[in-house]
Amino acid sequence: MSTPRRLLLVNGPNLNLLGTREPEIYGRESLADVEALVARTAQERGYEVRAVQSNHEGVLIDAIHAARTDCAAIVINPGGLTHTSVVLRDALAGVALPVAEVHISDVYAREEFRHHSFVRDVAVVHVIGEGVAGYARAVRLLLDVVTGLADG
Numbered sequence: 001m002s003t004p005r006r007l008l009l010v011n012g013p014n015l016n017l018l019g020t021r022e023p024e025i026y027g028r029e030s031l032a033d034v035e036a037l038v039a040r041t042a043q044e045r046g047y048e049v050r051a052v053q054s055n056h057e058g059v060l061i062d063a064i065h066a067a068r069t070d071c072a073a074i075v076i077n078p079g080g081l082t083h084t085s086v087v088l089r090d091a092l093a094g095v096a097l098p099v100a101e102v103h104i105s106d107v108y109a110r111e112e113f114r115h116h117s118f119v120r121d122v123a124v125v126h127v128i129g130e131g132v133a134g135y136a137r138a139v140r141l142l143l144d145v146v147t148g149l150a151d152g
C-alpha cells in the first residue's frame with residue numbers, strides 16, 4: 001500500500017490560547033496561524049494536513065491512533081503533556097509513524113521540570129525554541145524522513 005500523503009498535526013493542552021497571552025514566551029501568532037503555516041508548508045511537498053488541538057489527553061490519543069491508517073507522519077507539540085504523559089508517549093510509540101516533536105519556547109532555558117520530555121525518544125525530529133516558525137522546519141525535516149523511508 002502506498003504511503004498516504006497526509007500529516008497529522010497535534011497541539012496539546014492550552015495551545016488554543018496561543019497569541020492571547022504570554023507573547024514574550026510564545027509570540028503573537030494564533031493556533032489558526034500555526035495550522036495555516038503547517039498546511040502551507042506540507043502543501044509545498046504535496047501533503048495535506050489534519051489538525052487537532054485538544055485540552056483532553058484522550059482526544060489526542062484517539063487522533064494519534066486514527067492516524068495509523070491514513071497519515072504518513074505526525075507533527076506534535078504536546079504542550080505540558082510533554083513533561084508528564086507516559087500515555088501520550090505510548091500512543092506515539094504504538095502507531096509507529098515518524099514523529100516530529102516541536103516546542104515554541106526553549107524548554108531547556110526554562111524551569112527544570114520542562115527539561116524532561118517523555119516524547120523525545122519516540123520522535124525522529126526535534127525542533128525546540130524556534131517560535132512558531134519551528135513548526136515549518138519540523139514539517140520539512142519530517143517529510144525528508146518520510147520521503148527517505150518511501151525511497152528506501
Ligand code: CA2
Pocket residue numbers: 013014015017018019020021022026077078079080081082102103104105106107114
Ligand atoms: O514551548 C512550547 O511549545 C511548550 O510545549 C508549550 C507548553 C509548555 O507547557 C511546554 O513546556 C512548552 C504550554 C502551552 C501553553 O500555551 C500557551 C500559549 C499562550 C498563552 C498561554 C498558554
